[in-house]
Amino acid sequence: MLEFTEISCPYCGxxxxxxxxxxxxxxxxxxxxxxxxxxxxxxxxxxxRGAYQLLTRRDDD
Ligand SMILES: [Zn+2]
Structure with a gap:
């Protein structure tokens, strides 16, 4: 199932x-x-329970 979520870019914010x-x-x-x-x-x-979490990282972290 596709869900839309918001992330903030770890590079430019x-x-x-x-x-x-x-x-x-x-x-x-x-x-x-x-x-x-x-x-x-x-x-x-x-x-x-099917709840998801999206973590974002930089390539160089
Ligand atoms: Zn960016």
Missing amino acids: ETQSIDVDTSAGDQSYWQDCQVCCCPILCDLVIDN
């Missing part, structure tokens, strides 16, 4: 909405910032 696929389970993937085009590392964590 701009907030943007992205879609996440919560049916695929935990996953990590790159998402280019829509503003500065830097690669944001997204960690999607889904708990056993």
